[in-house]
Amino acid sequence: MLRWVLVLNLAALALGSMCPMEEHQICNGDSFEHKCVCAMTREESAPPEVSCNQLIDRDENGNFPVVSVTLKIDDSSEGREEWPEEDFVNKIASALRVDDEDVLVLRASCEGTDDTLVVQFAILKKDANSSDLPYDEDDFVDAISIAQRMKSMSHLAKIPDIPVESIEATEELVDIEFDSENSKLVYQAIGAGVFCIVSSILAIIVACRSKDYSDDLQKA
Numbered sequence: 715m716l717r718w719v720l721v722l723n724l725a726a727l728a729l730g731s732m733c734p735m736e737e738h739q740i741c742n743g744d745s746f747e748h749k750c751v752c753a754m755t756r757e758e759s760a761p762p763e764v765s766c767n768q769l770i771d772r773d774e775n776g777n778f779p780v781v782s783v784t785l786k787i788d789d790s791s792e793g794r795e796e797w798p799e800e801d802f803v804n805k806i807a808s809a810l811r812v813d814d815e816d817v818l819v820l821r822a823s824c825e826g827t828d829d830t831l832v833v834q835f836a837i838l839k840k841d842a843n844s845s846d847l848p849y850d851e852d853d854f855v856d857a858i859s860i861a862q863r864m865k866s867m868s869h870l871a872k873i874p875d876i877p878v879e880s881i882e883a884t885e886e887l888v889d890i891e892f893d894s895e896n897s898k899l900v901y902q903a904i905g906a907g908v909f910c911i912v913s914s915i916l917a918i919i920v921a922c923r924s925k926d927y928s929d930d931l932q933k934a
Contacts, residue, residue, distance in 0.1 A: 732794045733787050733824035733831055741766060741799060741819040747844040748815075753823040754891040765890060766820045770836075771850045777885040778836075779857040780820060781864070784879040785831040797822055797831055801874035809867055810860065812837055818849075821888050831876070832888050857883040 740763055741752035750766035772778045799819065807814045821834035837860055842853040861883040864870050871878055 731787070731828065732797045733828045734826055735824050738762065739797075739822050741822055743799070745815060747847070748818055750820075752819055752821050752890070756891060767890065769818065769848055770820065771848045772887075773885075776887065778820075778887060779851060779854070779883065779885050780834040780836050780887065781857050781861050781881065782832060782834045782884045782888075783864075783873065783881050785833065785873065785876040786879045787829045787831060788877060797833075798874055798876075802833060803835075805870070805874045806835070806864075809870055810837065810863065816840075818854075821890065823888050823890070825888060830879070834884075834887060 735753055736755060738751050738755060739753035741750060742748035748769060749763055750769055751763050752766045754765075767776075770778045799822065803814050803817045803819065807817050816838045817835055818838055819833065819835045821832065823832050824830060825832060836857060837855040838849070839853055839855060842849060861881055864881045870881070
C-alpha cells in the first residue's frame, strides 16, 4: 500500500504545470512586429526577443492602460506545460469581434505562484500603424470599455478552459521579471513536506493494524 502511495505522490510532483514559469515567455509569436518577451525569469540566459515594454509608450511610472485577466489554475489545468496563448487570444477576439492580430498581449505571468496566471493585453484600433512603434494610448480601444464588455459575457467565465478569477481595466502592468527559482524551491519544499506527513500517517496506520493483528493471533 505504501509503495503505491509513494508512486502516486512522485507522479503528481512530476506532472508539468504552466505555473510557476521556469523560462522566458514569448507572446504574440505569430506576429513579426509584435513578437516579444512578456515574462522573464531571473536566469542567466538572455531573452530571445525584445521586451513587450518596447511596443508601448509607457508613462514616467511605467504604466499603460490594459485589460488584466486573472486566471485560476485548478485541477483541470494540471499537465499543461505552457499557457494556451493561441486559444486565449482566439476566444477574446471572437467575443469582442476583432481580429486575432489586433489582440496585443503584453504580459503573461504567474508572478511566482503555482495557481494564478495574469494576462494583460490591449486591443489595437484598425488604423494603428505597426511601423510606427512604440504604440501610444490612442492606438488602442479604451481598456475600461473592453473590460466592462467582457465582464458582461457569461461565456468568458473560462478563457479558454481555465476559470477566470477577475477581469479589470488597469494602468499598472505586472512586473515583467520574476524569480522562478525561489518559487520553485518553495513549492518543492511544500510538496515534499506534504508527502512526508501523508507517508508518516499511513505508516502509523499500517503499524497499528499489524500490531492488532499480532495481538489477535496471540490471543488465539
